[in-house]
Amino acid sequence: GAGVSQTPSNKVTEKGKYVELRCDPISGHTALYWYRQSLGQGPEFLIYFQGTGAADDSGLPNDRFFAVRPEGSVSTLKIQRTERGDSAVYLCASSLQGADTQYFGPGTRLTVL
Amino acid sequence: AQSVTQLDSHVSVSEGTPVLLRCNYSSSYSPSLFWYVQHPNKGLQLLLKYTSAATLVKGINGFEAEFKKSETSFHLTKPSAHMSDAAEYFCVVSTLNTGFQKLVFGTGTRLLVSP
Numbered sequence: 644g645a646g647v648s649q650t651p652s653n654k655v656t657e658k659g660k661y662v663e664l665r666c667d668p669i670s671g672h673t674a675l676y677w678y679r680q681s682l683g684q685g686p687e688f689l690i691y692f693q694g695t696g697a698a699d700d701s702g703l704p705n706d707r708f709f710a711v712r713p714e715g716s717v718s719t720l721k722i723q724r725t726e727r728g729d730s731a732v733y734l735c736a737s738s739l740q741g742a743d744t745q746y747f748g749p750g751t752r753l754t755v756l
Numbered sequence: 757a758q759s760v761t762q763l764d765s766h767v768s769v770s771e772g773t774p775v776l777l778r779c780n781y782s783s784s785y786s787p788s789l790f791w792y793v794q795h796p797n798k799g800l801q802l803l804l805k806y807t808s809a810a811t812l813v814k815g816i817n818g819f820e821a822e823f824k825k826s827e828t829s830f831h832l833t834k835p836s837a838h839m840s841d842a843a844e845y846f847c848v849v850s851t852l853n854t855g856f857q858k859l860v861f862g863t864g865t866r867l868l869v870s871p
Binding site: 646647674676678683684685686687688691693698699734736738741742743744745746747748749750 | 792797798799800801802805846848854855856857858859860861862863864
């Protein structure tokens with residue numbers, strides 16, 4: 644079956660701009676996660692959704708970052724006033740429930756010039 | 757708090773020789789431990805996971821790992837490396853005390869396989 648998909652695969656933007664990154668989880672998965680992977684590092688947790696609600700957003704670095712999942716399926720990560728330090732690969736994962744194995748998408752590589 | 761330390765940033769082996777990727781963990785609770793592999797331009801793929809059942813865990817593609825509580829280690833091994841094993845490997849710890857699997861990744865080990 645289809646895995647987790649993310650669009651776009653690459654995004655180049657200028658400092659100060661607004662960007663949206665999209666994640667389509669595996670069908671039927673109620674749990675969705677966002678991670679950020681900086682160059683040479685392992686992924687770092689950003690936010691966890693159970694259904695439509697953000698159950699844990701403790702990993703969001705500041706209030707420029709926001710994520711939504713309005714219908715409990717597709718999620719969008721939104722970054723306002725982008726900074727060069729936001730450049731990273733943003734990974735999305737989904738699982739059947741919060742306690743289950745997470746399946747990762749291929750990521751969106753964000754470059755802020 | 758949970759953390760993992762991957763002791764080698766790079767490991768080089770020849771095809772057909774054994775692979776050992778080292779990982780030490782720290783956790784205040786009974787941990788779940790995972791190894792994920794990341795091939796270039798591909799998503800992270802789960803190799804294997806330990807969740808307090810058997811301490812020797814077998815995964816995909818001939819990999820296995822042994823949970824050693826006394827040493828707080830969860831090293832990944834494979835008897836014979838294949839060229840297709842060349843990738844980045846992440847050791848991961850999580851607990852369910854937050855109500856979900858909050859994954860904490862190590863910094864990764866790049867495995868290089870030469871012919």
